[in-house]
Amino acid sequence: MNPMDALTLPAALGLTLRRHEPLAAYTTMKVGGPADYFVAVQTVDQLIKLARWARQVGLPYYLLGGGSNILISDAGIRGLVIYNRCRAVRIDAAPLQCIGPVDERPYLFAESGAAMAGLARTSVKAGLAGLEWAVSVPGTVGGAVVGNAGAHGGEVKDTLEDALLLDETGEVRSMAVADFAYSYRDSALKRRQPSQAGFKAVVLSANFRLTxxxxxxxxxxxxxxxxxxxxxxxxxxxxxxxxxxxxxxxAGRLIEAAGLKGAQVGGALISQLHANFIVNPGGVGAATAADVLGLIRHVQEQVHQRFGIRLEPEVQLVGEWKSETRWITEVMG
Ligand SMILES: Cc1cc2nc3c(=O)[nH]c(=O)nc-3n(C[C@H](O)[C@H](O)[C@H](O)COP(=O)(O)OP(=O)(O)OC[C@H]3O[C@@H](n4cnc5c(N)ncnc54)[C@H](O)[C@@H]3O)c2cc1C
Structure with missing residues (x-):
């Protein structure tokens, strides 16, 4: 018997370990194969204990937030997928783990599984400025902090004060915004995030400083x-x-100018409304990850041929891509 088949979570965690959980429904693209192991966590304490347990038993993990920026392969993710449902949010006078000087402005604290759009709505309702840009951005606070999400001229780095992390060594520590080395939709943490399960840093919570x-x-x-x-x-x-x-x-202008609106591979197509969006109108069971990757590759080739510009994917390719290894190398560099 595969020793992994005998895995049982410590009863003290009170969590359910599922086998072969299909992941498509957990992503906004509704695409992706199964996770070997899957656990949903509701509290930061569970998240820390689960990640430490996984490290202890040698089971690599992958953090899944809103699944709104990842393309999971049809073969799925080997190891443990931790589905982050830690969603507490509150407005504080000053954060507990504040590193920088405390000023008069309030802080918005959020656990990393909280919806970024919900956090933005909380701030708007409280008359606090700084996160309005996020009211329509899908995904979790953790995903946004990792990828420096942004829209309408605002981005995470403008108001993030610090974040609490479970680091690569399994220790909990605070990280100031400057340490993220943020740039356009990128961070030092994102560059270290794996495309496979591993033992990487986990964002536990974040403090935003609002006005x-x-x-x-x-x-x-x-x-x-x-x-x-x-x-x-x-x-x-x-x-x-x-x-x-x-x-x-x-990117959208270039794709449209290359005449690619409506281009289709299997169930995936270029949106007629916005050419930088690949859509899966049929939902779960319609487009495959291979369809989406095929379309990504087609767009890259066509735009390069027409304009000599190489478009780089914003979405991350995640999981096991055995049959598409050559494509991955070509598409993702
Ligand atoms: C319709 C639509 C519109 C969008 N518009 C925008 C936009 O305007 N601006 C924008 O920036 N983005 C946009 N996005 C992309 C997406 O919403 C963001 O990238 C979002 O921040 C991803 O968060 P997530 O929780 O879904 O992350 P996921 O897709 O679940 O994960 C993304 C990466 O972050 C890692 N990760 C997630 N949580 C944690 C954590 N707690 N700790 C460590 N690593 C973690 C994952 O392992 C993965 O590597 C849009 C997406 C959609 C579907």
Missing amino acids: PGDAEAISARAERFLAHRRQTQPVEPSLGSTFVNPPGDY
Whole structure:
């Protein structure tokens, strides 16, 4: 018997370990094969204990937030997928683990599994400015902190004060915003995140420093951003922007100019509304990850042929991609 088949979680954790859990439904693209092992955690304490236990028994783990920026392979993820449902949020006068000087502005504390859009709504309702841009951004606080999510001219790095991490050695420590070395949709942490399960750092919670302002004006700004989203982005399952914008241009503009709107591979197609979105209108069971990757590759080739520009994927390819190894090398570099 495979020794892994005998794995049992310590009863003290009170968590359920599932085998062969299909992951498509946990992603916004509705694509992806199974996880060998799958556990949903509700509290930061469970998250820490589970990750430490996995390390102890030699079971590599992969942190799954909202699944809104990852393309999981059809073969799925080997090891343990930890589904982050730690969602507490509160407004503090000053954060417990604050590293920098405390000023008069309030802090918004969030556990890493909280929805970024929900966090933004909490801040807007409280008349706090700084996170309005996030009202329409899917995914969790953890995913946003790792990838420096942003929209409408704002991004995580503008208001993040610090984050609590379970680091690569299994220790809990605080990390100041400067240590993330943020750039456009990127961070030092993201560069170290694996495409496979491993023993990488886990964001446990984050503190954002916000500015009290005119509640009506803050709310109006958030509404404007939401309305703009509804008009310009497709509602079908997707991963948001597929490619990062090349310097001085827009990936969507280039894809549209290459005549690729509506291009299709299997169940995946380029949205008619926004050319930088690959959509899976049929949902779970329609497009495969291989379809999506095939379309990514097609777009890269066509745009390169027409404009000499190589588009880089914004979405991360995750899991086991045996049959597509050659593509991965070509597509992801
Ligand atoms: C319709 C749509 C619109 C979008 N619009 C935007 C936009 O305007 N701006 C933008 O920036 N993005 C946008 N995105 C992309 C996506 O919402 C962001 O990248 C988001 O921050 C990802 O968060 P997540 O929780 O879904 O991360 P996931 O996709 O679950 O994970 C992404 C990566 O982060 C890692 N990770 C997740 N949580 C943790 C944690 N707690 N600790 C350590 N690592 C972790 C994962 O292992 C993985 O490597 C959009 C996506 C969609 C589907």
